[in-house]
Amino acid sequence: MTITVSGDKKEVEEGITIAQLIEEEKVEMPLYVSVSVNEEFAQRKDFETQQLHEGDVVEFLYFMGGGR
Amino acid sequence: MKVTLKKSDYEKILARAREEKPDEACGLIGGIDSPDGVRQIESVYLLTNVDHSNEHFSLDPREQLSAVRDMREKGIKPLGNWHSHPESPSRSSQEDIRLAYDSKASYLILSLMDEKAPVLNSFHVEGGVSTKEELVILEDQEG
Secondary structure, eight states: EEEEETTTEEOOOOBBEEEEEHHHHOOGGGGGGGEETTTTTGGGGTTTTOOOOTOOOEEEEEEOOEEE | OOEEEEEHHHHHHHHHHHTTTOOOOOOEEEEEOOOTTTTEEEEEEEEEBBOOSEEEEEEEEHHHHHHHHHHHHTTTTEEEEEEEEEOOOOOOOOOHHHHHHTTOOOEEEEEOOSSSOOOEEEEEEEETEEEEEEEEEEEEOOO
16 A cells, blocks of 8 residues: 655555554654654554554654753 | 755744744754755744743644645655754754754754854764754845
8 A cells, every 4th residue: 555654655565553664664763753644643552553544644753852 | 964054044043043032942944955965954944942941942743743744745855953052052962962863854053142143053963973064054046
């Protein structure tokens, strides 16, 4: 099936979960990344079980912060 | 890496940082990585510092998502972030380095320590090491 990941169309296996996609995409520091699917933030506790579907739009957003 | 920023975008960052002072101001940068290895910042986004602090900043994830959506619509990509140091130099602090989770990002830091002579630098942070990038501010093209 085809989904959009970080702006690019990708072919992925049917039923792929968010956790599997994170691994497949080799996302650095995944503990500090939020994932949105169709502009809704996914809950971290659901990453292992939440499956993606044809046409889904996924964004990985790093926590961004710092200090002086 | 060489990073370019339009003068109007630099002024946008500067105005926002002055407005938010004494708190740190922050936002995102979007653009393209050109084939010749130059990172061109095409859009600057002004986001809320949810920490509302003069010592820390954190971006609002919802605003982050909205900015990224705008970048996708414009055909550009997220390139990193910017934030201000109201009272300290333009260099990556220990906290900036610790919280720089994306090694592909450029991290712009604007110092307002000397109000009359603001300093903006760009950094690449990887493996706990911050390296200054070459930042060029370009005059905006007419039309």
